[in-house]
Amino acid sequence: MSMSGSAVELPITTDSTPEEKPSSRQLKKQMRLQDAKTKLSSPWASGIAILLAIMWTIPTFGLFVTSFRPPADIQSSGWWTFFTNPGITFDNYKNAWSANGGGLSAFFLNSFVITLPAVIIPISLALLAAYAFAWINFKGRNVLFVAIFALQVVPIQVTLIPLQTIFVGAGLQNSFWPVWISHTIFGLPLAIFLLHNFMKEVPASIVEAARVDGAGHVKIFFVVLLPLLVPAIAAFAIFQFLWVWNDLLVAIVFAPSPNLKPITAAIAELSGTRGNQWELLSAGAFIAIVVPLAVFLGLQRYFVRGLLAGGVKG
């Protein structure tokens, strides 16, 4: 969706997030003292910040608490009464997960099956393309690169109807294949652009040295560049992963069959058909959220880096 990195000259580095730049703790402390003057009047500012943080967190927290309350409690009282009248159950999760309840285990598997190839394939293709744009000289390179760069803002809506016709013609409709293929295609422009930026940061002398040693492009790509690019690949992989895992549109267009639906589509449907069963919806929502949440909390550093390099899609 965007390519903010190049445009604003944000501090994009391959090894650290901007916050960490002042390396030692002491330096940070010193800066903090020095900066006290530059900040808005402190106690008030902190108070407002805490208030806003609470406001932003309460909706998620409320549903989280609800997912552990017995159905009767959920329907008869607000989740905030939980603290005066606690009652905990794990049955909501058990029911949402099991085949004769919400059946989310099958959809969870579908999400996994959809996501893995839809992350590996576009990144591999994009790495090859990014290498060609960064390190092979050929005619028309800049034109082609700008064309691909511009393609990333094509709204996927514009492509869906003709793509569906193509998939029907190939006999692939309503299977995982169109979902994998379209996620790959939709992810490519941004992936190529970002990975190209990272590729270009590799010093030319390293590539030249390999070339002098007689290495061809394929060897340079695999032996010299790939190992250096692992952090960049991780940053983008997280984004593509979250985008595919959280996607609803592509999935319900290309794999509408109940057997193939990912968990987002299942939850969206439950919200329509069983909108009052909050014990099912709350637990279901958290089953869907837990994977991206874990990825976010565990890999926050990469996540923020990818974001600052412009890795946001919508």
Place this chain on the structure above:
Amino acid sequence: MDWFLNPTSVSDKLIVMVIAIALFVAIMGLILWLIDRPNIPNWLVVVGFLGPVTIALLVGLFYPAAGTVWRSFQISQAAIGPDGKPVINPNTGQKTSELGFSLSNYQTVFTDQSFQKVLINTVWWVVLVPVLATGFGLIYAVLVDRTRGEKLAKALVFLPMAISMVGASIIWKFMYEYRQADVPQIGLLNQVLVWIGLDPYQFIITEPWNTFFLIAVMIWIQAGFAMTVLSAAIKSVPDDIVEAAQIDGATGFKLFRKVTVPTIRPAVVVVLTTIAMGSLKAFDIVRTMTGGNFGTSIVANEFYTQSFRQGEGGKGIGAALAVILFIIIIPVILYNVRQMRLSEEMR
């Protein structure tokens, strides 16, 4: 071949997944093996590295986009034979239809009242979400900048970015949940209304304000993005500029307004355009919370409904809606290409 296209068991699904990845690795491996030899002409190497991507983008993005533009100017109409009479399908006895050139899809979208509502809602989304999310993100980034709990404070606001829009919609549907006045409320917002002595309110159903309650969900999600990017921009404001301003006597809010804001203006513009494009294309929230009912539909959602829920008749209108999305985005593409050119030149 049924398991290949429509696998049902856990193992079949996993096997198909492994096959897909293996197939890809095998094809790419073969291509790279073929071009990895000395004395191979340069253009063949380029084809090996770039060919698959170029084909994928031409067939998967460029051609479909052109096809949609084409389709948006077509309507399904009764086929007329050379004799001037409708063509009858001999098998079914029905009149056959064909696609004919027409501007009526666009006409419908811009003149029909329900579609006008969709367009107006979309404008609200595209204006309110970027402005409010960026405003909040900027204020919050400044408030927590270089404070003790900065990391945690930022993580809390950023969290909604990581969860899906579907998940966010469920979370907010629960916040907005409505119960009649005489029974205990289970949605927090209605409970707050009751606490301060008002009647509970049907946030999601009551027009026209329900659209704005859906917009609030998108702001809740996007604020974290704005905050993260702007926070990084604030931190990269050069120290010497700040010091010079301080020597001149600027402090607190004045320093922020006169020094920080102008310096980070490019970042603010990028955040605004990025969020605007995201809001334009966001379909999940409307789809999950109302399904486009109660006058809340926006172009991205109406596109889906028309294209995939209305049979052949809606396809033309769906295509026209997609083209409208595209046209709104084009100025942003041009702006961004220009920015890229500028930053390339600076290198």
